[in-house]
Amino acid sequence: MYLVQLKEINFSYENGPSVLDGLDFVLQDHDRIAITGPNGTGKTTLFHIILGLIRPSAGEIHAFGKKMEDDNDFSECRSRAGLLFQDPDDQLFCPSVMEDVAFGPLNQGKSHNEAREIAEKTLRSLGLWHIRDRAPYHLSGGEKRLAALATILSMQPEILLLDEPTAGLAPEASEKLLAILDTYPARALVAISHDRLFLDALSAKRLVLKDGRLHS
Amino acid sequence: MxxxxxxxxxxxxxxxxxxxxxxxxxxxxxxxxxxxxxxxxxxxxxxxxxxxxxxxxxxxxxxxxxxxxxxxxxxxxxxxxxxxxxxxxxxxxxxxxxxxxxxxxxxxxxxxxxxxxxxxxxxxxxxxxxxxxALAHLKVPSKLVQLFFFSWRYIHILEEELGRIRTAASLRGFRPSTSLHTYRTLAWMTGALLIKGFERGERVYMAMRCRGFNGTFWLLxxxxxxxxxxxxxxxxxxxxxxxxxxxxxxxxxxxx
Known part of the structure; x- marks a missing residue:
């Protein structure tokens, strides 16, 4: 069974040229895929389409053995596939790191105590426990990125979708990120990245997004 | 903030x-x-x-x-x-x-x-x-509460974007004065601010949806x-x- 399958996806921005043009994509258990390609070719758009944040003009999306039709389908999909945004500032909006990390689990219907426990466990495992009470917009770049990752891992997603996870990170922070990703038991992982060192360490299969399609 | x-x-x-x-x-x-x-x-x-x-x-x-x-x-x-x-x-x-x-x-x-x-x-x-x-607890309509909350989110974002645009302009030697050049630049800055703020707002909303936001306000x-x-x-x-x-x-x- 495929975890995610995209069939013949077409997408174009309003009054703009077509971005994705008959794109096919398959994600299976244990896959580690790296997507590269020039800027503006629709890599981020592809992630947004998988999670139903934007709708393609044509094509089918299947996730976790189910055809995605409406927002209800996608909301389950979003809970099982965690997307790390390019800019952590987009992702952190609560008054404290702790609350940001607990936000997802609470939305998943966990009780306050459960959410608090999960948040604590996640923050400790990422080495962020000491910044739990800080305001997210006051963190350093590296801390922000890890905090954003914590908000996703706390939802215990099966798939990780990482959009330029090492962009703007110092080498030490990148290594820390890699170490965390190595220990997290994700069923599959897709990363958009141009960072050679990161991709080598991840030992991911490379795909190139060009002319609206994925090429190996 | x-x-x-x-x-x-x-x-x-x-x-x-x-x-x-x-x-x-x-x-x-x-x-x-x-x-x-x-x-x-x-x-x-x-x-x-x-x-x-x-x-x-x-x-x-x-x-x-x-x-x-x-x-x-x-x-x-x-x-x-x-x-x-x-x-x-x-x-x-x-x-x-x-x-x-x-x-x-x-x-x-x-x-x-x-x-x-x-x-x-x-x-x-x-x-x-x-x-x-607290407003949500006091049974204020959810839509009004969300409007209030998001206004705050976006004002903060706009404030940050404005800071960045101003820095970018002053780094390239922009000094405001009473001239057509200044007015035109300020108009461009305002336009850039609105568009950037709007786009960031969209991304924040996407991130919230990714984490299952459905209009409920949680406070730990x-x-x-x-x-x-x-x-x-x-x-x-x-x-x-x-x-x-x-x-x-x-x-x-x-x-x-």
């Missing part, structure tokens, strides 16, 4: 249940707006400042906010004494100034400052997130109504009633 700078504190008011604070801010604001006589208005202003002192707010920041309000009040206070009909008190540049006008200006000034002080003491001592949460440390909150609520209501009774007994005697 600028608008939450006063929310960090440990005073009794900071730790009071935001629901109680919201209700009291509303009740006292309406009460003060209804006061007709100067003595009660003075008392209200004094009460407002006592509350601000009780909240142990940083003096500079609090004063800065009151100065901003008083700038606008000054415009009103400068015009009203000339435009209100009544008994002439004296003439200024051959324009008559009336007692009624002076009284009205004074009353507007007192009430506005009193209401501002009360709201700074009660509302600025909570984070916006907990105020939004849930509100607990303590006996102390009850005492503060009762004290606030008694104070409102006292102001109204005082106002009833002592209508303005200064000018009549």
């Amino acid at each position: 600028t608008c939450e700078r006063l929310a960090a504190g440990t005073s009794t008011l900071h730790t009071t249940d935001p629901r109680v604070k919201l209700c009291l801010a509303f009740i006292l604001s309406v009460t003060i707006a209804l006061l007709e006589g100067c003595p009660a208005q003075f008392a209200a202003l004094a009460a407002g400042f006592l509350l601000v002192c009780w909240a142990r707010l940083p003096v500079r920041e609090t004063a800065g906010r009151l100065v901003a309000i008083n700038f606008f009040l000054f415009l009103v206070a400068a015009v009203v004494p000339f435009t209100t009909p009544g008994v002439t008190a004296f003439s200024f540049l051959s324009l008559p100034v009336t007692w009624q006008g002076i009284e009205l200006a004074l009353s507007v000034w007192l009430k506005c400052n009193a209401i501002a002080a009360v709201n700074i003491a009660f509302l600025a001592t909570s984070t916006i997130f907990s105020l939004a949460h 440390s849930h509100f607990h109504f303590h006996a102390r909150d009850g005492v503060i609520a009762a004290a606030g209501i008694v104070a409102s009633l006292a102001l109204l009774i005082m106002d009833n007994r002592t209508r303005c005697i200064l000018f009549n």
